Amino acid sequence: MRVYADNAATTAVSDTAVKAMLPCFQEFYGNPSSLHTVGQEAAERLSLARQVFAKRLNCDPSEITFTSGGSEADNQALRSAAAAGAKKNKRHIISTEFEHHAILHTLEQLSKEGFEVTLLPIPKSGVISAEQVRQAIRPDTCLVTVMFANNEIGTIQPIPEIGAICRELGVPFHTDAVQAAGHLPIDVRAMNIDLLSLSAHKFHGPKGVGVLYVRRGAVSLMNVIYGGAQERGKRAGTENIAGIVGASAAFDEICDHLEENAAKVTVLRDRLIDGLTKIPHSILNGEQEHRLPGNVNLCFEGIEGESLLLLLDQKGICASSGSACTSGSLDPSHVLLALGLPHEVAHGSLRLSLSEYNTAEEIDHILAVTPGIVEYLRNISPVWDELETGSLKHVI
Amino acid sequence: MLYSEKVMDHFQNPRNVGKMDDADGVGEVGNAKCGDIMRMYIKVDKDTQTISDVKFNTFGCGSAIATSSMATEMIIGKPVKEALTLSNKAVVEALDGLPTHKLHCSVLAEQAVKAAVKDYYDKNGIAYGDELNICDHECGHCAVE
Numbered sequence: 001m002r003v004y005a006d007n008a009a010t011t012a013v014s015d016t017a018v019k020a021m022l023p024c025f026q027e028f029y030g031n032p033s034s035l036h037t038v039g040q041e042a043a044e045r046l047s048l049a050r051q052v053f054a055k056r057l058n059c060d061p062s063e064i065t066f067t068s069g070g071s072e073a074d075n076q077a078l079r080s081a082a083a084a085g086a087k088k089n090k091r092h093i094i095s096t097e098f099e100h101h102a103i104l105h106t107l108e109q110l111s112k113e114g115f116e117v118t119l120l121p122i123p124k125s126g127v128i129s130a131e132q133v134r135q136a137i138r139p140d141t142c143l144v145t146v147m148f149a150n151n152e153i154g155t156i157q158p159i160p161e162i163g164a165i166c167r168e169l170g171v172p173f174h175t176d177a178v179q180a181a182g183h184l185p186i187d188v189r190a191m192n193i194d195l196l197s198l199s200a201h202k203f204h205g206p207k208g209v210g211v212l213y214v215r216r217g218a219v220s221l222m223n224v225i226y227g228g229a230q231e232r233g234k235r236a237g238t239e240n241i242a243g244i245v246g247a248s249a250a251f252d253e254i255c256d257h258l259e260e261n262a263a264k265v266t267v268l269r270d271r272l273i274d275g276l277t278k279i280p281h282s283i284l285n286g287e288q289e290h291r292l293p294g295n296v297n298l299c300f301e302g303i304e305g306e307s308l309l310l311l312l313d314q315k316g317i318c319a320s321s322g323s324a325c326t327s328g329s330l331d332p333s334h335v336l337l338a339l340g341l342p343h344e345v346a347h348g349s350l351r352l353s354l355s356e357y358n359t360a361e362e363i364d365h366i367l368a369v370t371p372g373i374v375e376y377l378r379n380i381s382p383v384w385d386e387l388e389t390g391s392l393k394h395v396i
Numbered sequence: 397m398l399y400s401e402k403v404m405d406h407f408q409n410p411r412n413v414g415k416m417d418d419a420d421g422v423g424e425v426g427n428a429k430c431g432d433i434m435r436m437y438i439k440v441d442k443d444t445q446t447i448s449d450v451k452f453n454t455f456g457c458g459s460a461i462a463t464s465s466m467a468t469e470m471i472i473g474k475p476v477k478e479a480l481t482l483s484n485k486a487v488v489e490a491l492d493g494l495p496t497h498k499l500h501c502s503v504l505a506e507q508a509v510k511a512a513v514k515d516y517y518d519k520n521g522i523a524y525g526d527e528l529n530i531c532d533h534e535c536g537h538c539a540v541e
Contacts, residue, residue, distance in 0.1 A: 175466035306457035382453035
């Protein structure tokens with residue numbers, strides 16, 4: 001049995017998206033910048049796709065810019081807001097410790113360029129408070145960027161509340177909604193969001209397509225890629241028509257089924273959480289209440305995540321881990337460390353991320369094999385031996 | 397695949413895994429903070445100065461477990477002095493290679509053997525040279541604090 005439980009990494013492209021994309025390769029293959037019929041047929045599809053995102057996010061089509069993905073959208077959003085701030089001599093940016101690296105590494109670069117960055121600490125719940133944002137805002141703050149939902153632990157941030165505070169104080173507000181889009185309701189007007197990034201391949205669209213929403217008048221977009229006049233001159237390069245059309249078809253479809261998908265996936269998620277937290281000395285990372293429907297993230301004491309993933313893979317289960325060994329770096333996940341977990345516990349993390357394509361039988365399979373694998377690895381582990389004999393104290 | 401068949405075999409069917417209560421030498425290297433710890437136990441035949449039994453416990457990734465397992469196989473039955481010449485390179489070769497970012501696991505395996513022998517020498521008053529001063533903290537793996 002093959003169980004794909006790594007939907008936070010990427011998802012399978014939906015039939016609807018594939019069907020929408022196929023004619024774009026050989027029938028509507030034109031360059032939307034071309035004046036002739038073939039080009040204009042492509043331009044029309046591009047325009048329709050833009051309208052879908054505008055309608056679903058509740059904004060104007062002219063406020064939608066297509067990019068190569070979530071990372072580019074994040075980079076452009078942050079660079080643009082920073083440049084706009086610098087013009088007014090405002091060089092302070094507020095974010096959180098557990099953002100995606102597309103945000104954190106861009107902020108690191110901006111701080112080298114003279115911006116001051118405040119990263120808000122993350123409580124154990126994995127949910128920051130809007131009040132933390134209010135306290136951090138200063139007269140020279142030019143941007144607040146807080147992710148909609150965390151990519152590792154799935155916790156949902158109080159975006160409407162943060163949006164209201166930022167609007168009240170006149171600070172542009174960006175949210176990286178890569179994990180949330182298509183899974184949680186998003187209304188950029190009602191939520192007072194000024195800039196928002198999303199990525200198509202997280203909701204059954206193709207890879208290589210991102211969307212950047214920028215509220216008109218909030219921030220003037222700055223190019224990250226220079227060249228032709230595509231995307232109102234703000235993002236050069238011939239548009240990825242097939243990808244964009246697939247992305248809009250996937251988004252349209254998933255937004256139609258948002259509530260029913262959430263209900264179904266939440267049931268599967270909660271069964272996994274209930275079952276897996278029965279394993280002794282395990283803990284759910286981040287609170288269960290404000291959590292993406294498909295996210296399960298646990299730590300098991302005394303074992304290391306990569307070996308757990310390899311053994312799950314041998315049983316057909318595709319998952320991920322915040323262990324250092326899987327990332328190629330020395331430190332375990334910055335998200336788990338931000339939650340206050342000790343290094344040695346953070347190494348033993350497991351993320352299972354579900355979609356509406358998963359079934360109850362697949363959950364049964366995960367629940368059937370995981371406890372045995374954890375036990376096997378603990379029996380090999382000298383850390384577990386020390387925990388059990390009392391020379392080391394259990395942390396969880 | 398990330399790992400060779402041999403690595404996967406030693407990871408999934410590790411040889412000589414477990415504790416040894418009457419070990420003559422025990423060596424532990426690595427750090428849980430860094431994500432891997434190896435503990436190696438050796439039993440030495442005093443008359444022949446050969447390693448008659450080896451056991452290990454490892455906390456770590458697939459390659460950490462596989463390199464520990466392979467290292468135990470490579471020193472069991474060997475004279476203690478010969479075990480000291482086991483190099484991380486030899487362990488990697490015996491496993492048909494490791495990804496570059498996993499090479500430090502083989503260094504740990506080599507060090508775990510040396511640490512166990514050092515412990516045996518210390519307990520038995522056997523003199524040894526600088527070659528048993530293990531872990532120079534220069535492999536960069538234990539950069540955490």
